[in-house]
Amino acid sequence: MTSISKSLASSALITLITFGATTANVASAGEPADCTLPSDWFTDPNGSDIPDPAELAWEINSQTKCQFHQWSWNAFLWAMQGVGDDLLRFETFPTMEETVNSNWNPKTVREEVKLSLRAGKTDHPIDSIAQAGTSGILVAQNNYPVYYSQHINPQMFEDIAGQGWTNAAGIAAAPQDSLFEIGDVEYKAAWAVVSSEDDIPGAYTRMASIPELTSSTVAGTYTIHVPENPTYNTKRVALVGLHIVGWVNGHSEAVWASFSPKEIAPIVGQTKDDRKPDNVVTETAGPFIAAGTTVADCNQAQTPVQRLNDDGQTLKLTTQVCQMFENGDRLPQDQVNNDSVNQVNASAAELVPSGLAAAGYSEVGAVWSNIDDENEWSLIQQKKLNVTFQNQLTGSTVLSNPVIETFTQTQAGADNCLTCHNSLQFQPSNPSIDPLKPSMLNLSHFLMQIYVDTAKGVDKK
Ligand code: HEC
Numbered sequence: 001m002t003s004i005s006k007s008l009a010s011s012a013l014i015t016l017i018t019f020g021a022t023t024a025n026v027a028s029a030g031e032p033a034d035c036t037l038p039s040d041w042f043t044d045p046n047g048s049d050i051p052d053p054a055e056l057a058w059e060i061n062s063q064t065k066c067q068f069h070q071w072s073w074n075a076f077l078w079a080m081q082g083v084g085d086d087l088l089r090f091e092t093f094p095t096m097e098e099t100v101n102s103n104w105n106p107k108t109v110r111e112e113v114k115l116s117l118r119a120g121k122t123d124h125p126i127d128s129i130a131q132a133g134t135s136g137i138l139v140a141q142n143n144y145p146v147y148y149s150q151h152i153n154p155q156m157f158e159d160i161a162g163q164g165w166t167n168a169a170g171i172a173a174a175p176q177d178s179l180f181e182i183g184d185v186e187y188k189a190a191w192a193v194v195s196s197e198d199d200i201p202g203a204y205t206r207m208a209s210i211p212e213l214t215s216s217t218v219a220g221t222y223t224i225h226v227p228e229n230p231t232y233n234t235k236r237v238a239l240v241g242l243h244i245v246g247w248v249n250g251h252s253e254a255v256w257a258s259f260s261p262k263e264i265a266p267i268v269g270q271t272k273d274d275r276k277p278d279n280v281v282t283e284t285a286g287p288f289i290a291a292g293t294t295v296a297d298c299n300q301a302q303t304p305v306q307r308l309n310d311d312g313q314t315l316k317l318t319t320q321v322c323q324m325f326e327n328g329d330r331l332p333q334d335q336v337n338n339d340s341v342n343q344v345n346a347s348a349a350e351l352v353p354s355g356l357a358a359a360g361y362s363e364v365g366a367v368w369s370n371i372d373d374e375n376e377w378s379l380i381q382q383k384k385l386n387v388t389f390q391n392q393l394t395g396s397t398v399l400s401n402p403v404i405e406t407f408t409q410t411q412a413g414a415d416n417c418l419t420c421h422n423s424l425q426f427q428p429s430n431p432s433i434d435p436l437k438p439s440m441l442n443l444s445h446f447l448m449q450i451y452v453d454t455a456k457g458v459d460k461k
Contacts, residue, residue, distance in 0.1 A: 035066035035340040036347035037073055045353040050077045054155060054183030057248040062372035065337050065395055068248075069344040072257035072366045075185060075244045080204070080358040088204065088357055090187045090242075093151040100450055102161050106154065114209045115147035115191055115237070116226060136301020136407045137224060138321070140288055143314035144193035146240065146403060147210060150446055156184035165447060168455035172436060176385075177377050179440050180247045180254070186446055190241035190404050192287065200287050202261040202360020203238035210235045212312035224308045224315070233313070240264060240287075241403045242361075245421075245444075250372040252380050252440050253389055256417035257366035258328075258401040262349075264288065265321040265402040268295060270331050281322050288321035288403060298322035301407045321402050324409040328365025328396025328416070337395050341365055365396025367417055386425070386438035389418040421445060428452050 041050050053075035060067050079090035094104035138146040152160070159181050164170035197205050211230030216223060241264070244257045266282040266289060268274060277296035285291040297320045307316045327334075327341040345362040352359045369392045373380045383392070399416050400409040408414035421443045426436040428448075433455045441447055 031064050031336055031340060032066050034347075035064075035069060035343040037070060037344065037351055039351060041074075041077070042351045042353060045355055047077065047081050047353065047356050047358075050074070050081060053078050053185065053246060054153075057183045057246060060248040060250065062250055065340045066344065068255050068366055068368055068395055069257075069340050069363060071246070071248055072244060072255060072363055073344060073348055075246050075257070076242065076259050076361070076363070077352070077356070077358050079185075079187060079242070079244060080356065080361075082357060087206075088239075090151050090153075090189070091206075093153055093187070094157040095149070095151055096446060096449060096453075099152065099157060099160060099446075100166055100454060102166055104154075104157055114211070114232065115149055116211070136303050136319070137306065137315065138190075138288075138403060138406050139306075139315045139318045140192050141285065141290065141318050142193065142195070142287075143309070143316075143318060145213070145315060147191045147193075147208075147237065148404070149189050149191065151187045151189075152446060153183075153185040153187075155181065156186065159184055160447065165441070166450065166454075168433075168451050171441070171447060171451045172434065174439065174441055176437065176439065177381070179252050179377075179380070180444070182247050182249055182375075185244060185246040186444060187245075188243040188404065189239055190401070191237040192240045192403075193235045194238045194287075195236065197236070200238045200240060200261055200264075203240060204357040204360070205236055205238045207234055208237045209233070210237070210313070213308055214312065215308045222307075224306065231312075239357075241364075241401045243401065243404065243417075245417075250374050251368055252373050252375070253369045253384055253418065253423070253443060255366055255368045255395075256399065256421070258364040258399065258404070258417075259361045260364055260401060260403060261360050262362045265323045266293075267323045267326045268298065270325070281320075288319065290318070290320060293320040293322070295322070299324070299402075299406050299409060319406060321406055323364075323402040325396075325398045325400070327363075328367065328399030330398050334397055337365075337397075341396065364401050365399040367393055367395045367397060367399045370394035380440065385423050385440065388422040388424065390416075393418065418443075426451070428455070 043049050056071050056074050060071060081089050083089045083092060098104035140146060160166060165174060191208060194200060194205060209232040211226045211232055213224055214227040241260045245254050247254045268281055275295055279295045281293050281295060281298060282289055283291055299322055302317050309316060327338050329338040331338060341363055369389055371383050371392050373384060397416060413419055423438055423440050423442055425438050426442045426448055433452060436442060
């Protein structure tokens with residue numbers, strides 16, 4: 001470098017710094033200096049000013065990471081608002097069964113949601129990805145497994161039903177350029193059995209029907225599962241994780257966000273020293289961790305030695321849950337994103353009225369593609385079809401929710417949402433079901449599960 005260009009460069013740097021110092025709202029790469037939620041969402045303590053995220057979904061213009069985190073919070077707040085009979089809005093939304101039968105009715109008063117077992121992928125018919133290490137059941141410190149439920153928003157229900165994607169034949173016939181609509185949202189909720197309303201600080205609780213479990217030997221392996229016609233018991237459950245996946249303007253791959261009660265699991269640092277096997281992660285016991293847990297004991301599924309107790313409800317071994325990447329970020333690479341998530345969470349902590357169910361939660365992170373496809377099919381086809389998005393991720397690039405993707409947090413090829421949710425050809429594990437061609441629809445396991453379940457129905461001879 002010549003001395004002239006050197007001095008030009010340094011004066012440019014000085015200008016930049018001065019600019020940064022005098023213009024309060026400009027930080028690195030166009031990010032606002034402080035990523036906050038708009039205070040006018042919270043003028044009513046009951047949350048009636050929280051806008052419908054389908055509206056904000058049109059306003060994203062991919063200029064900043066902050067916008068995506070604001071949208072994620074908007075979608076979460078809206079989903080968590082109380083409606084009708086003390087249910088949260090997302091709980092009243094269509095389930096897979098209601099979608100397959102196209103019988104969701106917005107006026108339905110749901111008495112008790114039936115939950116399924118939250119287990120690793122080997123239990124699930126739609127598994128088409130490497131299975132190593134993912135067959136575990138997450139067991140809380142009270143020895144109960146964690147259960148889950150899935151929903152889609154009414155707009156997405158109309159979208160799916162309107163296109164005839166409620167059965168395998170309809171899904172297989174979808175044209176290659178099919179996309180989900182801006183404003184469509186999918187949810188996956190994780191529920192832990194608790195004995196009282198304040199067992200898990202900050203968590204929303206409700207009553208739910210929990211199936212009794214059974215064990216049997218499947219292909220020579222001891223397996224814990226939900227029997228075909230289970231006995232249900234009513235238990236109090238706490239919402240310990242909520243995935244929110246929403247389609248926003250220019251992002252046909254969706255924004256993949258996740259929320260949990262604040263401090264649901266201790267966060268393990270990312271230096272070599274932090275990750276030494278005998279390092280103690282926490283001295284304090286929590287709902288998903290024992291005091292004194294070491295890095296080596298974090299997130300072990302213990303599948304081969306796990307056993308069901310005689311009550312058909314509790315398991316012998318508990319899981320020690322650790323969050324391996326703060327805000328879903330690989331540090332220091334994702335520092336800008338890390339700051340944005342910290343800021344937006346701090347803003348929510350300050351602004352969300354304490355009477356709202358969302359008040360006890362924080363964003364674990366959100367991930368999406370760095371390519372704004374401008375809703376152009378040719379660009380989507382070129383960049384986003386038939387890919388896993390791994391070389392175009394931005395936001396929280398190693399995002400897992402510690403109580404939903406517990407066992408895959410550090411697994412290469414499964415350490416973020418889009419590794420498993422992508423636009424590659426979909427290959428059902430049951431070889432008698434035809435694969436589906438690469439499609440942006442394949443991102444949705446809700447749809448893929450409908451495909452497998454209804455194809456199986458046809459297949460049963
Ligand atoms: C290891 C693979 C894997 C990873 C990683 C993963 N998922 Fe999933 N996801 C699944 C499977 C399989 C299902 C289907 C339901 C089930 O088996 O639990 C699913 C279901 C869902 C659903 C509901 C159904 C749907 O339409 O897709 C949502 C929402 C979801 N995941 C969001 C996320 C988010 C957000 C992340 C990242 C924080 C994530 N997933 C990471 C495998 C994965």
